[in-house]
Amino acid sequence: xxxxxxxxxxxxxxxxxxxxxxxxxxxxxxxxxxxxxxxxxxxxxxxxxxxxxxxxxxxxxxxxxxxxxxxxxxxxxxxxxxxxxxxxxxxxxxxxxxxxxxxxxxxxxxxxxxxxxxxxxxxxxxxxxxxxxxx
Amino acid sequence: xxxxxxxxxxxxxxxxxxxxxxxxxxxxxxxxxxxxxxxxxxxxxxxxxxxxxxxxxxxxxxxxxxxxxxxxxxxxxxxxxxxxxxxxxxxxxxxxxxxxxxxxxxxxxxxxxxxxxxxxxxxxxxxxxxxxxxxxxxxxxxxxxxxxxxxxxxxxxxxxxxxxxxxxxxxxxxxxxxxxxxxxxxxxxxxxxxxxxxxxxxxxxxxxxxxxxxxxxxxxxxxxxxxxxxxxxxxxxxxxxxxxxxxxxxxxxxxxxxxxxxxxxxxxxxxxxxxxxxxxxxxxxxxxxxxxxxxxxxxxxxxxxxxxxxxxxxxxxxxxxxxxxxxxxxxxxxxxxxxxxxxxxxxxxxxxxxxxxxxxxxxxxxxxxxxxxxxxx
Numbered sequence: 001x002x003x004x005x006x007x008x009x010x011x012x013x014x015x016x017x018x019x020x021x022x023x024x025x026x027x028x029x030x031x032x033x034x035x036x037x038x039x040x041x042x043x044x045x046x047x048x049x050x051x052x053x054x055x056x057x058x059x060x061x062x063x064x065x066x067x068x069x070x071x072x073x074x075x076x077x078x079x080x081x082x083x084x085x086x087x088x089x090x091x092x093x094x095x096x097x098x099x100x101x102x103x104x105x106x107x108x109x110x111x112x113x114x115x116x117x118x119x120x121x122x123x124x125x126x127x128x129x130x131x132x133x134x135x
Numbered sequence: 136x137x138x139x140x141x142x143x144x145x146x147x148x149x150x151x152x153x154x155x156x157x158x159x160x161x162x163x164x165x166x167x168x169x170x171x172x173x174x175x176x177x178x179x180x181x182x183x184x185x186x187x188x189x190x191x192x193x194x195x196x197x198x199x200x201x202x203x204x205x206x207x208x209x210x211x212x213x214x215x216x217x218x219x220x221x222x223x224x225x226x227x228x229x230x231x232x233x234x235x236x237x238x239x240x241x242x243x244x245x246x247x248x249x250x251x252x253x254x255x256x257x258x259x260x261x262x263x264x265x266x267x268x269x270x271x272x273x274x275x276x277x278x279x280x281x282x283x284x285x286x287x288x289x290x291x292x293x294x295x296x297x298x299x300x301x302x303x304x305x306x307x308x309x310x311x312x313x314x315x316x317x318x319x320x321x322x323x324x325x326x327x328x329x330x331x332x333x334x335x336x337x338x339x340x341x342x343x344x345x346x347x348x349x350x351x352x353x354x355x356x357x358x359x360x361x362x363x364x365x366x367x368x369x370x371x372x373x374x375x376x377x378x379x380x381x382x383x384x385x386x387x388x389x390x391x392x393x394x395x396x397x398x399x400x401x402x403x404x405x406x407x408x409x410x411x412x413x414x415x416x417x418x419x420x421x422x423x424x425x426x427x428x429x430x431x432x433x434x435x436x437x438x439x440x441x442x443x444x445x446x447x448x449x450x451x452x453x454x455x456x457x458x459x460x461x462x463x464x465x466x467x468x469x470x471x472x473x474x475x476x477x478x479x480x481x482x483x484x485x486x487x488x489x490x491x492x493x494x495x496x497x498x499x500x501x502x503x504x505x506x507x508x509x510x511x512x
Contacts (some may be wrong), residue, residue: 012320073174080321081314082173124322 001029003130009045009122012083015062017052017114022100022130023107029132032105039097040127044087044121046094047128052114062118065090087120094118102132140491141294142384142484145477148295148341152439152474155299156335160307163300164328167307171234175262176315178231182209184305185217185250186238187510189294189376193301194238196469197309197373203466204319204327205312210313211372214246217252220252227258234262236282240297241296242272245510251277266298266304282308293383293491295477298376302469303331319348320490330463334470337461343472344444352439352455353482356410361388363404363436364412364476365397365427367420369469374414377476382482385489394423398430407435412479413451414441414472418465429451441475461484 007023026036040047046065051057075085098115101108117128148319166252182201184194194211201209212221214237225233237247242265251274254263264279268285275281284300307328314324356362362381366374371393378389386458392401393411412430415424431438440446440453443462450456457475493499 013319073172073177075173078172081317082177083317085173085319103220121321123320 001132003028005128005130006125007117007127008125009117009119011033011119012122013062013066014119014122015058016117016119017058018117018128019052019107019109019114022115022128025130026102026107026132027105030105031102031132031134034102034132034134036102036107037097037131037133038100039131040071040117041129042124042126043091044084044124045096045126046091046118047096047098047108048094048116048118049098049109049113050116051112052116053112058114058116064085065094065118069093081121083121086121090118090120140494142481142489142491144293144491145295145380145384145481145484149449149474149481150292151289151296151376152299152342153335153339155286155303156297156332156338156470158298160303160328160331163284163303164307165169167304167311170263170264170280170282170308171311175231176312177222178229179262179312180207181226181233181236182207183212183217183221183225183233183235184209184238185212185214185221185236185247186301187214187244187246188242188379189298190238190240190247190301192304192372192379193298193469194372194377195375196302196369197305197475198372199369200306200309200466201312204309205316206318207312209309214244214250218246220248222244222250222253222257225254225257225261227260230260231262232260233496234264234446236264236266236308237274237278238266238301239272239274240268240284240294240301242267242269242274243511244274248273248277255279268300293380295380298473299470306331306467306470329469330467331470334461334463334467337459337463337471338474339450340460341458342478344460345475348455348457349475349479349482350486352457352479353486355437355455356439357387357458357483357486359387359410360406361390362410362412363397363401364389364391364414365394365401365422365424366391366414367394368418369465370414370416370420370472373469373472373476374412376473377412377414377480380477380480381483384491385484385487386493387483387487394420394427397427402430402434408435410439411436412439412441412476413445413449414476416459416465416468416472417443417446417462418468439479441472
């Protein structure tokens with residue numbers, strides 16, 4: 001079963017925790033033991049699992065990505081914009097999917113772990129693709 | 136000397152305009168994206184766009200696009216004016232803060248080539264570009280950057296397709312500068328580009344809708360001593376281009392003026408019944424176009440209006456309406472609002488039985504050959 005979570009981002013660089021939405025899909029699936037694959041189909045956004053309880057934590061993570069890969073004018077990719085070019089690099093290095101364990105009908109995550117979409121070149125219309133597979 | 140040029144060259148061109156939107160705009164846009172890199176466009180704070188004839192008119196017509204999208208000062212200027220009264224006074228502060236674009240469909244317009252040579256002499260901090268319809272032309276060779284608006288050849292032509300291409304190149308650059316300067320996201324920029332592609336059907340429909348009223352107008356106005364065009368903002372450029380097509384198509388004198396300026400000057404001209412053509416898309420200048428239309432009718436002039444189909448106000452005053460089929464944002468209106476006037480130019484040429492550029496008059500053509508050499512070299 002494949003489901004999508006559509007959403008919009010509203011800033012050039014931002015993050016969104018989608019743990020609740022992913023949990024809802026897992027619950028709807030009825031799978032008790034299995035895997036949940038979360039896939040981000042965008043090349044200018046990333047996906048990471050980390051703490052969301054203090055919003056400053058994802059904020060720090062986003063800032064660190066920006067420090068490591070600042071928007072520059074001399075990317076080889078000149079067809080679009082400098083922020084788009086840097087977003088491609090950030091997305092590639094961060095990664096765009098994760099595989100989570102489903103146990104007793106729920107995601108097996110640490111208590112502060114969220115499923116966070118990282119927007120590197122918004123605002124845009126985005127989505128995550130979720131597949132829940134039973135053992 | 137130019138060979139005999141039938142007026143049908145105009146309609147041959149007009150029939151293909153929609154396909155320039157559908158098929159060629161994407162190539163023009165790609166050329167613009169490759170022409171300047173992101174650092175250059177982020178740095179630029181001023182654009183000079185210069186040309187002669189149709190190329191100058193395209194520069195005039197796209198001022199609003201630059202104001203609205205790139206939000207930097209944009210100076211459309213004739214090549215002669217730039218060469219002797221502009222280039223020496225460009226404020227040169229920082230590298231890459233000024234773009235000088237020479238526009239020429241043929242790439243051989245002498246004054247435009249000289250202007251770019253002068254710009255390069257003034258300072259190597261200037262970005263000197265050629266917007267050309269021929270990439271192997273003198274202008275392309277002298278420019279530091281070449282923005283190609285080359286179209287598939289259709290044979291010898293008056294400047295109609297090439298005018299569309301120049302407009303697209305300039306508007307594309309305005310959008311691109313705004314995109315790089317982050318005035319809007321690239322998705323919004325792509326939406327704007329999509330609007331230009333989507334205009335294709337409107338372009339074709341506007342041409343078809345102009346044929347009959349243009350013929351009627353041609354019969355009414357063929358014996359007029361001159362035709363007076365008026366428009367403001369982007370429509371000033373459209374008025375300039377449309378009046379030029381009348382002169383080129385059949386030698387009947389035509390002149391363009393700003394809406395406000397017409398009320399200050401042209402209202403004092405004889406005869407009291409010379410035809411007036413007002414170009415008025417919906418937008419910022421419409422209110423003044425309506426006022427002028429009322430005034431023109433009160434003075435006794437016959438009025439032809441180039442207005443959006445469904446217009447209720449100016450259409451009620453006009454003796455003849457050339458309807459524009461479709462609604463576009465005013466900054467893009469030059470891509471649509473020159474078509475009807477061009478059809479009218481063709482209809483006048485047919486009504487007067489003349490060929491384009493005086494090519495049916497050998498005696499007159501011989502005398503003009505010297506002047507042709509002055510502008511082409």
